[in-house]
Amino acid sequence: MSTSRTVDPPPATRSPRLRKPRAAPTGRPGWRQALRRDWQLYSLAILPLLFFLIFRYAPMLGNVIAFRKFQPGGDIFGEEWVGLRYVRMFLNDPTFWQVFTNTIWLGALTLLFCFPMPIVLALLLNEIRGRKLKRFLQSVSYLPHFLSMVVVAAIVMQLLTLDGPINQLLRFVGGDPIAFIQQADWFRTIYVSSEMWQTVGWGTILYLAALTTIDDQLYEAARIDGANRWKQIWHVTLPGIRPTAVTLLILNIGTFMAVGFEKVLLLYNPLTYPTADVISTYLYRMGIVSNNFSYAAAIGLFEALIGLVLIVSANLISRRAVGTSLW
Numbered sequence: 001m002s003t004s005r006t007v008d009p010p011p012a013t014r015s016p017r018l019r020k021p022r023a024a025p026t027g028r029p030g031w032r033q034a035l036r037r038d039w040q041l042y043s044l045a046i047l048p049l050l051f052f053l054i055f056r057y058a059p060m061l062g063n064v065i066a067f068r069k070f071q072p073g074g075d076i077f078g079e080e081w082v083g084l085r086y087v088r089m090f091l092n093d094p095t096f097w098q099v100f101t102n103t104i105w106l107g108a109l110t111l112l113f114c115f116p117m118p119i120v121l122a123l124l125l126n127e128i129r130g131r132k133l134k135r136f137l138q139s140v141s142y143l144p145h146f147l148s149m150v151v152v153a154a155i156v157m158q159l160l161t162l163d164g165p166i167n168q169l170l171r172f173v174g175g176d177p178i179a180f181i182q183q184a185d186w187f188r189t190i191y192v193s194s195e196m197w198q199t200v201g202w203g204t205i206l207y208l209a210a211l212t213t214i215d216d217q218l219y220e221a222a223r224i225d226g227a228n229r230w231k232q233i234w235h236v237t238l239p240g241i242r243p244t245a246v247t248l249l250i251l252n253i254g255t256f257m258a259v260g261f262e263k264v265l266l267l268y269n270p271l272t273y274p275t276a277d278v279i280s281t282y283l284y285r286m287g288i289v290s291n292n293f294s295y296a297a298a299i300g301l302f303e304a305l306i307g308l309v310l311i312v313s314a315n316l317i318s319r320r321a322v323g324t325s326l327w
């Protein structure tokens with residue numbers, strides 16, 4: 001009787017043992033390890049985070065009084081639920097729509113004149129070859145930014161009074177003095193002009209920094225191709241600072257409705273309300289002066305929603321049109 005015997009295959013035909021491949025090391029430590037290693041650096045972020053938590057995020061809880069009846073001295077979150085009562089109030093208030101229109105006008109004029117001017121000034125400063133002259137012009141253009149808003153408003157009012165330098169110049173050329181501060185038609189011109197004088201110089205800092213990142217070889221190649229200074233600016237300089245310009249444009253659009261409260265409050269008066277009264281000053285009078293906090297909270301929430309829609313829309317359009325966005 002024969003017995004069968006299992007014959008092992010030759011070594012060359014044996015199938016190799018399958019092993020699970022090891023994951024390649026990523027070289028990035030976990031967040032716990034990074035926290036233990038760089039805790040001194042992370043500790044520097046504690047105070048900024050506390051600032052935003054206390055003064056930015058915690059006050060958002062107060063938006064609930066836009067839907068509740070709030071009385072000074074009562075419950076901090078309102079006495080009773082009233083729903084959309086205050087929303088219907090400001091939507092049916094003709095004064096609010098006049099204020100809303102004034103805000104749109106001032107925001108549009110500020111964006112139209114104050115946004116491109118820092119780009120123009122940065123391009124002009126970039127063309128100056130004398131280092132001392134360039135530093136002097138930069139310092140002169142930066143100084144108004146460091147002035148207090150009260151000082152700026154006082155300078156504007158002193159220049160435009162009936163006995164101020166502007167009206168004295170008008171008398172010198174044979175014209176009649178103009179009460180600039182008391183006329184509603186002049187307020188937008190005064191506001192935008194003072195805003196340009198105060199902010200244009202400071203706004204050039206980011207653009208000058210962006211100009212330093214442009215490769216000089218691009219200018220050299222443009223000169224070899226026969227491009228003059230204007231063509232170099234158009235085809236090399238402006239595309240080089242486009243990401244910075246688009247980012248700042250999105251941020252400015254996001255704050256479109258938040259027209260400067262302090263300057264408007266210091267410059268306007270009841271005679272200029274038809275063109276000068278904006279949402280922020282209207283909120284101040286309704287909330288702080290008249291103690292109608294719920295009504296003011298409803299209007300402020302409406303303004304914030306518009307700003308959110310504007311910045312999200314601008315970011316989406318920018319990402320699809322030019323490929324640059326905040327997120």
